[in-house]
Amino acid sequence: MRKDTIKHQGKRQQLAALVAEKGIRDEKVLDAIKAIPRHLFMDSSFEDHAYQDKAFPIAADQTISQPYTVAFQTEVLQVSKGDMVLEIGTGSGYQTAVLCELGAKVYSIERQLELFKKTKLFLSKLGYRARYLGFGDGYKGLPDYAPFDRIIVTAGAPFIPKPLLSQLKVGGRMVIPVGKDSQVMTLIERKSKTEFQKTEFGEFRFVPLLEDKN
Numbered sequence: 001m002r003k004d005t006i007k008h009q010g011k012r013q014q015l016a017a018l019v020a021e022k023g024i025r026d027e028k029v030l031d032a033i034k035a036i037p038r039h040l041f042m043d044s045s046f047e048d049h050a051y052q053d054k055a056f057p058i059a060a061d062q063t064i065s066q067p068y069t070v071a072f073q074t075e076v077l078q079v080s081k082g083d084m085v086l087e088i089g090t091g092s093g094y095q096t097a098v099l100c101e102l103g104a105k106v107y108s109i110e111r112q113l114e115l116f117k118k119t120k121l122f123l124s125k126l127g128y129r130a131r132y133l134g135f136g137d138g139y140k141g142l143p144d145y146a147p148f149d150r151i152i153v154t155a156g157a158p159f160i161p162k163p164l165l166s167q168l169k170v171g172g173r174m175v176i177p178v179g180k181d182s183q184v185m186t187l188i189e190r191k192s193k194t195e196f197q198k199t200e201f202g203e204f205r206f207v208p209l210l211e212d213k214n
Contacts, residue, residue, distance in 0.1 A: 001125060002044060004037040011051035012038070018053055019071045026075045032101035033067060040126065041092040060112040064092040065154060069204055071098075073175045076187050076201070077150050079104050084131075084145070086167065088138035089154035089209065093119040097128045099152070106130040107145050109138045111209075138209060141167045148172060155209035156183040165196065177206045 016033045039050035041064055046056050055063045079085060081103030090096055090110035099106045108130050110116040116135040139161040146167035153176035160176060168174050168190045177183030185201040
């Protein structure tokens, strides 16, 4: 395992300050960015770039999201300690770690087998314990564990998957980037059994959410 040095920690402080300058106000989210060794989630050849506010490639043609995007989605989600959070797209595990830092009970699904195996091992080495880390089709969610207080989708979805809406608690919040080429960050709040309120934020770019074709 590579090291987390005082220099890395200093760079994280700077990254958190940069993300705050861009408009992130939630102190708990900023503290999570200060705490998590993002360089360990990336290939060592990209280590110098780990604390820039940029997305970078990881395994299986996926990316580790830009820190600002992670912070923005997390802030909109409004996670409280003990919340059951469903994450669609474990990816590098960085967003998973942020949710764990906030005290959430995280249930995460990854569609890419190679990435899933690597991240599952890696997160437990770092000491981030998700309640459930699974390999499967994120469009279907996790009905066995539903309903969830919060749902976060970390890949671009061409539409909002219905199973995810049905797995959201009344009073719950879902953050999902919706769109084909570029995505509009969308917040869905479940007001009652049948009523959902939608709020749209700006455009973001994500790798596509893959649906299981098998």
